Each structure stands twice: as structure tokens, then as C-alpha cells.
Amino acid sequence: MLIMNVSQAKRSFLELIRRTEDQERVVIEKKGKPVAAILPYGEYINLNRVRSYLAMQEISQAMKDFGLTAEEVYRESRQELERSR
Numbered sequence: 001m002l003i004m005n006v007s008q009a010k011r012s013f014l015e016l017i018r019r020t021e022d023q024e025r026v027v028i029e030k031k032g033k034p035v036a037a038i039l040p041y042g043e044y045i046n047l048n049r050v051r052s053y054l055a056m057q058e059i060s061q062a063m064k065d066f067g068l069t070a071e072e073v074y075r076e077s078r079q080e081l082e083r084s085r
Helices: 006-011 013-021 041-065 070-084
Strands: 002-005 026-030 033-038
Touching: 002 006, 006 013, 006 026, 013 026, 013 033
Parallel strands: 002 026
Antiparallel strands: 026 033
16 A cells, blocks of 8 residues: 655656556545545445445344334335325
């Protein structure tokens, strides 16, 4: 992993892109603190999938906690859509 400050990153942006194409991650710091990261696109896609999966797990658990089934949620949402037309 490469770490550089904002000024360095500005000057060498194209080089940073090339490095991420080679699967390297880059952390950008401002005043010595991490503020951004540049990572390969495939890794970004995978992280978004994981986040979506975790969000769905939370929704599923909330539905169980309230005693709702997916069928009930579907039925209610369809009825609401019909009423709003």
C-alpha cells in the first residue's frame, strides 16, 4: 500500500491510476491523517456488494424482530402502490 499526501497525489495522479490498475491501494493523507483511498475498481465493486449484503442482513433481522415475513412486506407494499395511483 502506498501512502502520500494530497500535494503529492495531485502531482502524480496518473501514476496513482496506473498503480491501482496493478492492484495496489493508495491512501491519501492531509496533515498526516488519512482522508481518502484509491483502490482497484474490482475491489470497490466487491466492497459495495458486501455493504449491500450486510444491509439486507440488517433488514432481514429487523423483519424477524417485528415478526414480519417477506411475503407480508411484499403484499403491503403492492397494496400501498395501488392506493397511490
